[in-house]
Amino acid sequence: xxKIASLLLSLLFLFPVIASGGLQESLKNxxxxxxxxxxxxxxxxxxxxxxxxxxxxxxxxxFTDKKLADQFSVERMRWAILLGKPGTAMPAWRFxxxxxxxxxxxxxxxxxxxxxxxxxPVSPEAAIYK
Amino acid sequence: xxxxxxxxxxxxxxxxPSFNLLAGTTKPQVQPAQPEVFDIDVDHVKVLESAGSKLYxxxxxxxxxxxxxxxxxxxxxxxxxxxxxxxxxxxxxxxxETLWLGxxxxxxxxxxxxxxxxxxxxxNVRHGLNDSxxxxxxxxxxxxxxxxxxxxxxxxxxxxxxRANWTKYTVENTNxxxxxxxxxxxxxxxxxxxxFGTEVGISLFDGEQWKKWDHxxxxxxxxxxxxxxxxxxxxxxxxxxxxxxxxxxxxxxxNYNYNxxxxxxxxxxxxxxxxxGTWGGxxxxxxxxxxxxTNYTTRxxxxxxxxxxxxxxxxxxxxxxxxxxxxxxxxxxxxxHYQYEGLLSRFVYSMTFAEDGSFWVGGRKGITRxxxxxxx
Numbered sequence: 001x002x003k004i005a006s007l008l009l010s011l012l013f014l015f016p017v018i019a020s021g022g023l024q025e026s027l028k029n030x031x032x033x034x035x036x037x038x039x040x041x042x043x044x045x046x047x048x049x050x051x052x053x054x055x056x057x058x059x060x061x062x063f064t065d066k067k068l069a070d071q072f073s074v075e076r077m078r079w080a081i082l083l084g085k086p087g088t089a090m091p092a093w094r095f096x097x098x099x100x101x102x103x104x105x106x107x108x109x110x111x112x113x114x115x116x117x118x119x120x121p122v123s124p125e126a127a128i129y130k
Numbered sequence: 131x132x133x134x135x136x137x138x139x140x141x142x143x144x145x146x147p148s149f150n151l152l153a154g155t156t157k158p159q160v161q162p163a164q165p166e167v168f169d170i171d172v173d174h175v176k177v178l179e180s181a182g183s184k185l186y187x188x189x190x191x192x193x194x195x196x197x198x199x200x201x202x203x204x205x206x207x208x209x210x211x212x213x214x215x216x217x218x219x220x221x222x223x224x225x226x227e228t229l230w231l232g233x234x235x236x237x238x239x240x241x242x243x244x245x246x247x248x249x250x251x252x253x254n255v256r257h258g259l260n261d262s263x264x265x266x267x268x269x270x271x272x273x274x275x276x277x278x279x280x281x282x283x284x285x286x287x288x289x290x291x292x293r294a295n296w297t298k299y300t301v302e303n304t305n306x307x308x309x310x311x312x313x314x315x316x317x318x319x320x321x322x323x324x325x326f327g328t329e330v331g332i333s334l335f336d337g338e339q340w341k342k343w344d345h346x347x348x349x350x351x352x353x354x355x356x357x358x359x360x361x362x363x364x365x366x367x368x369x370x371x372x373x374x375x376x377x378x379x380x381x382x383x384x385n386y387n388y389n390x391x392x393x394x395x396x397x398x399x400x401x402x403x404x405x406x407g408t409w410g411g412x413x414x415x416x417x418x419x420x421x422x423x424t425n426y427t428t429r430x431x432x433x434x435x436x437x438x439x440x441x442x443x444x445x446x447x448x449x450x451x452x453x454x455x456x457x458x459x460x461x462x463x464x465x466x467h468y469q470y471e472g473l474l475s476r477f478v479y480s481m482t483f484a485e486d487g488s489f490w491v492g493g494r495k496g497i498t499r500x501x502x503x504x505x506x
Contacts, residue, residue, distance in 0.1 A: 040263065040280065041235060052235040052263075055190055055216035057208045084256065089213045089235045091255035091262055095293070 023107070026121030030108025033101050038109075041089065046113035058088040063113040074122050077106050099124040175492030178480040179220050185482070185490060186229070187497065188217030193231055193241075198484070198499075204248065211250045212236055214262070221267040230275070232264030238277065240290075258296025260284055266316045268324075276324055278313035283326055299335070307340020309333045315396035317404065319418075325404060327393030332406065332416065343416070348423030350390020350411020356435045359428045360388045360410040390414075395451075397440040405448060407437025413450060413459075431464030433457055441481040443489065451478025456491060473498055 035044070041060040043049040048062035061068060081102050084092030093102070103124040111118045177188025187194040192207035192215040207215045214236025221230045231239040237254035253259055260281035268276045277284040282300035289295055301308050308326060315327035326333040331344030343349055353360075390411025397405045404416040412427035412435040427435050432452060439451030450457040454476050456467045473493055480492035489500040 037261075040261075052214070052216075056214045056235045057212070084254075087213070089262060091237070093255060095258075096255060 023111075023118065023121050026104045026107045027111060029101070030104035030106070031112070033097070033105040034108050037093065037097070038105065046109060052089070056089040058085075058090075060089070063109055064115075069110075069114045069116055074106055074110070077109070078102055081105070172496060174216075174479060174494055175497055176216075176218055176479045177220050178482040178490050178492045178497065179222075180482040180484040180488075180490065181222065182485060185484070185497075186220045187492065188220050188231065188480075190216045193217045193220070198488075206241070206248055206250070210248050211252070212239060213252060218264060219266045221269070224269050224273055230267045232267055232277070233262070234264075235262050237262045238264050238267070253290060257290070258284065258286070258293045258298075260298055260300070260311075265314045268316045268318050270318050270322050270324070272322075276316045276318065278316045278326065280312050282308060282311045283313050283316065283324075304335075304340050307333060307335070307342065309342045309344065309391075314393055317396055317398045319398055319402050325396070325398070327396035327406065329389070329392050331391045332393060332396070332404070343421070343423075345390045345411070347421075348425070349406065349414050349416070350408040350423075351414075351425040351427045351435065352390075353388055355425075355429065356388065356410055356412060356427055359435045394436070394438055395440045397442065397448075399448065400442060400446045405440050407440055407450070407452075408435075410435050413437050413440075426459070426464065431457065431466065433466050439478055439480050439492075441483065443483050444487075449481055449489070451481055451491070453477050 034042075034046075039046075039050075041048075041050055041052050041056075042063060043060070046063035048060045050060060053059045080090060081097065082092065082094040084090050097105075103122045107118065107121045110116045110122065172187070172189040172191045172194070174190040175187055176190070177186065179186040183197060183199045185194075185196040185198050187196060192205050192212065194206075195204040197203070206212055212233065214233040216234035216236075217231055218234055219230075219232035221232075222228075223230060227242060229241040231241060233239060237252050238259055240251040240253065242249045254262055259277070260279040260283070263280040264277060265280070266278040270276065272287075275284075275286040275290070277286070282298055285297040285299070287295050287297070299308055301311050308328070309332065310328035310330035312329040313326050314329070315325075317325040317327075319325065322337070324335045326335070331342055331347075331349055333340060333342040388410035390408050392409035392411075393406055394409050395407035399405050399415075403418055406414040406416060408414055412425050412430075412432055415424045415426070416422075417424070426432060432450065433456070434452035434454035436453040437450060438453060441449045443449060446461075448459040448461075450459060450464075455473065456478050458465050458467060473491060474496040475494035477494040478491055479494070482490050484490060491498045491500065
């Protein structure tokens with residue numbers, strides 16, 4: 001097993017996976033998390049328009065950019081949130097957010113900001129199991 | 131990287147009698163000796179700290195170390211490993227070798243000079259920092275580091291690389307003892323009590339118990355006193371948190387910008403009373419013994435009720451930076467200084483007093499050195 005797979009597995013064991021509620025509950029929780037942890041950089045509307053964008057090395061992503069939805073899978077977003085993006089201002093939230101919270105905020109971003117069709121919340125189980 | 135010598139613009143300022151234009155009066159102002167204006171082509175000098183012949187500048191373009199004897203300058207920005215080039219605080223470590231930089235979105239930066247070269251290490255959320263927005267850093271006598279962030283305060287005891295050595299203080303885990311999670315200022319008094327300036331007032335932590343005070347207790351002048359000054363002031367405060375706090379202090383649909391609870395600047399005075407600069411509520415003096423506030427506003431001579439920076443000179447005179455220039459307060463009278471002349475902008479973000487007696491002032495567009503004779 002390579003190091004990355006080992007890390008991913010160990011992360012999964014670190015975070016308790018709690019059964020997620022429905023889509024509406026996930027969106028409600030995700031919105032709260034987004035505004036508590038993400039909006040300060042990514043903007044209240046998720047468009048990357050924040051004060052910080054002008055003073056950090058890599059500007060925050062604009063989640064309203066349609067091209068982004070094609071490029072960013074759920075798993076890519078999940079690991080970016082958990083592990084951060086080294087060399088950028090994107091912090092690693094793995095000690096602060098549970099897998100369920102991460103899934104909820106991804107659900108919120110993908111549905112309410114990216115405008116993607118979702119009929120159920122993003123699963124807190126990482127794709128490594130799938 | 132060394133960026134060479136500062137362009138020292140010894141502006142030949144003609145010191146014509148100045149008048150209090152903003153207040154619409156013709157009250158004569160104190161006339162200083164000729165200041166030196168350093169054109170360093172930077173925006174928003176939010177931090178100024180003097181250390182011997184060195185001057186540390188925290189700006190929106192990076193962190194500068196200026197040698198005031200040679201005018202050589204070192205700039206730290208993305209090229210030196212910073213993630214954010216907006217610097218909100220600089221604090222000397224008790225070891226005397228290390229500087230700690232608080233950045234806007236780029237975490238806490240440890241800076242050590244080795245063989246003339248800067249070595250940086252960034253501490254962020256994964257280490258235990260509450261979030262990446264660091265507004266103030268202070269050390270207590272035990273050597274513990276206290277940090278103000280936008281997600282509460284941190285204490286670091288011992289090895290900073292061990293996550294277990296980081297303690298978080300938030301509104302939630304202090305049972306609302308901390309007034310707000312947006313902590314802008316930390317002060318530590320001689321009793322080692324910690325004072326936190328937030329966007330919802332001030333909090334005191336004595337190591338066991340928390341206490342807090344806000345506008346309802348007297349922090350900041352009432353809107354009826356400052357309404358004329360705060361009317362139509364355009365805000366730079368955007369985002370849900372700021373807007374929620376301002377809305378709580380303003381009437382619905384009001385055309386003014388005012389949050390007397392917002393601690394923009396905070397300084398412990400020589401008598402260990404707390405001086406607080408507020409957003410529209412003027413300058414507030416908190417008597418820590420009687421736990422009462424005394425507020426000073428434009429009615430008392432302040433250039434503005436938006437107070438951005440505070441500092442005491444060696445004579446115990448309080449200097450006050452506002453969005454409309456500089457003032458001093460000797461405990462009896464507030465005097466306005468250099469509303470336009472000498473300062474590169476009316477916005478006074480920072481100040482420091484050097485060992486040689488020079489008084490440095492940082493604003494929106496650079497720094498000004500005011501000779502010792504000017505402010506004594």
